[in-house]
Amino acid sequence: MHLALFIIFGGLCVAGALNLLLQRHPINSALSLIVVMSSLAVLYLLLGAEFLAAAQVIVYSGAIMVLFTFVIMLLNAGKEERTHGSKMAYVAGFPGAAILLSLLTYIFLSHRAAFDQAGLDDKFVTGTSALSAVLFSHLLLPFEVTSVLILIAILGAVALARKEH
Amino acid sequence: MVPIAYYLVLSGILFSIGVAAFLIKRNIITVFMSIELMLNAVNLTFVAFSRYWSQAQYRLNPTNYLQVNGQIFVFFVMVVAAAEAAVGLAIIIAIFRARNTLNVDQIDLMKL
Numbered sequence: 001m002h003l004a005l006f007i008i009f010g011g012l013c014v015a016g017a018l019n020l021l022l023q024r025h026p027i028n029s030a031l032s033l034i035v036v037m038s039s040l041a042v043l044y045l046l047l048g049a050e051f052l053a054a055a056q057v058i059v060y061s062g063a064i065m066v067l068f069t070f071v072i073m074l075l076n077a078g079k080e081e082r083t084h085g086s087k088m089a090y091v092a093g094f095p096g097a098a099i100l101l102s103l104l105t106y107i108f109l110s111h112r113a114a115f116d117q118a119g120l121d122d123k124f125v126t127g128t129s130a131l132s133a134v135l136f137s138h139l140l141l142p143f144e145v146t147s148v149l150i151l152i153a154i155l156g157a158v159a160l161a162r163k164e165h
Numbered sequence: 166m167v168p169i170a171y172y173l174v175l176s177g178i179l180f181s182i183g184v185a186a187f188l189i190k191r192n193i194i195t196v197f198m199s200i201e202l203m204l205n206a207v208n209l210t211f212v213a214f215s216r217y218w219s220q221a222q223y224r225l226n227p228t229n230y231l232q233v234n235g236q237i238f239v240f241f242v243m244v245v246a247a248a249e250a251a252v253g254l255a256i257i258i259a260i261f262r263a264r265n266t267l268n269v270d271q272i273d274l275m276k277l
Contacts, residue, residue: 006167010175017182017202026194033198036179040205047172047216049236052208052243059243064201064250071254072194075261080192081268093188097181104177112170116220119166124219124231131233131240139237146244153248160255163262 002120005046012039024079030068037061047118048125172213179206193260193267197253204246211235211242 016035023029037060044053108115118124135143183206186199215235223230257267264272 002167006171010171013175014178014182017179017186020195020198020202021182021186021189026192026198029190029195029198033202036202037205040209043172043175043209044212046167047212048219049212049215049239052212052236052239055240055243056208059247060201060205064247067250067254068194068198071257075194075258075267077192077194077267080190080195089188093185096188097185100184101177101181104181105174108170108173108177112168115169115173116217117166117168118172118213118216118220123223124216126215126219126231126233126236130231131236134233135237135240142241146241150244150248153251157251157255160252161258 002046002118005042009039009042009046012036013043026072026077026080027069030065030072033068034061034065037065046120048122050125051128051131169213169217173210176206176209176213179203179209191268191270193257193269193272196269197250197257201246201250204242208239208242211239215239 013036016032016039019032020029020036023032037056041053041056041061044056180203183199183203186202187196190196190199212235215232218232218235219230222232260272261267266272
């Protein structure tokens with residue numbers, strides 16, 4: 001059951017990411033990125049991270065991707081054109097990414113036995129209470145600092161995107 | 166049962182696709198989206214290792230074993246990614262106003 005769900009949603013993730021890479025129009029890339037993020041939320045649920053699965057759907061596939069599609073539509077972004085720089089990127093990009101992938105895969109699979117196996121038991125489900133118990137006791141100061149960070153980011157975004165007169 | 170290494174391999178695949186998209190894509194918005202893809206891949210690694218640590222801890226101490234540090238890292242990454250997306254898209258809007266293009270090959274000078 002776990003393996004079947006992992007294969008389905010992991011396959012959806014990889015398919016969406018490849019679609020992001022291959023599509024020429026940014027709005028298609030944005031929509032395939034939403035697929036990737038939503039299936040990642042399912043994978044978080046499979047790993048027992050309940051709160052993060054909800055936050056992934058709300059923050060990533062909700063807020064951030066809506067912002068992306070909004071900007072794409074606002075700027076009326078069309079198809080990207082092929083230029084000389086993109087040929088250089090093909091020559092350097094695909095082999096580099098392939099080397100990175102094969103290295104990571106080799107390292108992870110050669111230590112496969114040392115990493116455990118994850119099943120579908122609710123012993124390891126981390127709810128909101130377990131997360132907030134740590135977040136609001138040991139990590140209260142970083143949590144409050146991030147709220148200041150968000151405030152500064154809002155102010156910066158408004159200042160940057162404002163029309164100058 | 167799925168080996169946790171498979172989750173790590175999946176996140177490696179997603180990260181490599183993100184790197185390739187970052188290098189190959191010419192539209193500045195798509196380049197920014199591939200950065201988000203890489204952040205998501207790293208988040209999956211954090212969650213998988215958090216699960217692994219909980220399971221390792223369960224064998225040592227079956228009463229108090231849940232380890233949430235990795236998930237808290239993911240929480241902070243999400244917060245920072247939200248802030249980064251807002252500021253980055255505002256910068257993209259400002260660039261588009263100044264240059265009237267979204268192609269990264271034509272945005273290669275600091276001055277206007």
